[in-house]
Amino acid sequence: MQTVNTLAQLQPLVNSWRLAGKRVALVPTMGNLHEGHLRLMEVALQQADVVVATIFVNPSQFGPGEDFDGYPRTEQQDQQQLAAANTDCLFMPSVQEVYGDRPQTIVSVPRLASLHCGQTRPGHFDGVATIVCKLFNMVQPHCAVFGLKDFQQFTVIKTMVHDLNMPIDIIGVETVRDASGLAKSSRNSYLSDSEKSTAALLHQTLCQTRDAITNGNRNYSELAQQALLALQNAGFRPDYFNICQRDTLLPAQTSDQALVILAAAWLGKARLIDNLSFCL
Ligand code: PAF
Numbered sequence: 451m452q453t454v455n456t457l458a459q460l461q462p463l464v465n466s467w468r469l470a471g472k473r474v475a476l477v478p479t480m481g482n483l484h485e486g487h488l489r490l491m492e493v494a495l496q497q498a499d500v501v502v503a504t505i506f507v508n509p510s511q512f513g514p515g516e517d518f519d520g521y522p523r524t525e526q527q528d529q530q531q532l533a534a535a536n537t538d539c540l541f542m543p544s545v546q547e548v549y550g551d552r553p554q555t556i557v558s559v560p561r562l563a564s565l566h567c568g569q570t571r572p573g574h575f576d577g578v579a580t581i582v583c584k585l586f587n588m589v590q591p592h593c594a595v596f597g598l599k600d601f602q603q604f605t606v607i608k609t610m611v612h613d614l615n616m617p618i619d620i621i622g623v624e625t626v627r628d629a630s631g632l633a634k635s636s637r638n639s640y641l642s643d644s645e646k647s648t649a650a651l652l653h654q655t656l657c658q659t660r661d662a663i664t665n666g667n668r669n670y671s672e673l674a675q676q677a678l679l680a681l682q683n684a685g686f687r688p689d690y691f692n693i694c695q696r697d698t699l700l701p702a703q704t705s706d707q708a709l710v711i712l713a714a715a716w717l718g719k720a721r722l723i724d725n726l727s728f729c730l
Contacts, residue, residue, distance in 0.1 A: 475500070
């Protein structure tokens with residue numbers, strides 16, 4: 451695996467692969483890799499001849515008072531894992547390399563970015579769309595692989611790619627969970643052991659709500675209220691629990707067939723997000 455830190459090092463590599471007719475996959479990450487990321491790498495290897503992973507903790511997607519400074523950084527361990535996963539190239543740029551001095555341009559998908567996580571994290575999805583757009587321009591991949599745990603992020607990125615005619619296939623990968631059902635996340639490291647067992651309730655609550663819907667309950671607002679209460683009673687500070695149309699992420703109507711339930715809740719110092727998508 452070649453590790454590069456600058457665009458000047460990255461671009462000749464990618465150009466040579468593209469000229470040789472190789473299909474290039476990009477797996478953008480913020481590091482602190484876990485099984486969920488390694489699954490993204492596996493899918494990327496199945497989809498392309500060459501895989502570029504990036505590690506960049508992107509300051510523009512963190513709001514004031516959020517965990518940018520404390521975000522777990524484990525670069526050495528990450529590099530070993532990526533090399534073992536047959537990654538061809540790791541791009542690990544500095545903030546200066548990515549943003550330069552006083553950048554003015556922001557990529558925004560405003561309607562989607564204002565919903566759900568966007569309500570409590572204003573500006574977050576502008577930061578995500580901007581960095582992903584920049585990484586696409588830097589790496590020029592044929593395809594890019596993202597985890598579906600961040601379902602709203604995935605939808606924002608797909609919409610950006612569609613709206614801006616970016617010639618990149620966006621591939622979503624199912625969430626990897628531990629035995630309790632808890633979705634793998636770098637932020638799980640903020641949880642104590644006892645919080646970790648409580649955390650599994652988020653996925654269980656999503657499953658219970660999905661089961662109620664598939665069994666015929668269409669009272670979505672009541673189901674969401676019940677779920678919020680169950681989470682609160684278990685010790686979470688829920689942010690939202692929303693039953694949505696899968697494509698638009700707008701509130702689900704009783705006639706909708708493709709649904710996604712999106713949830714975010716604080717447990718101790720960790721803000722956990724999860725979702726469940728299904729068809730009726
Ligand atoms: O999902 C993440 O890790 C980040 O939001 C991403 C896509 C790498 C952009 O910084």
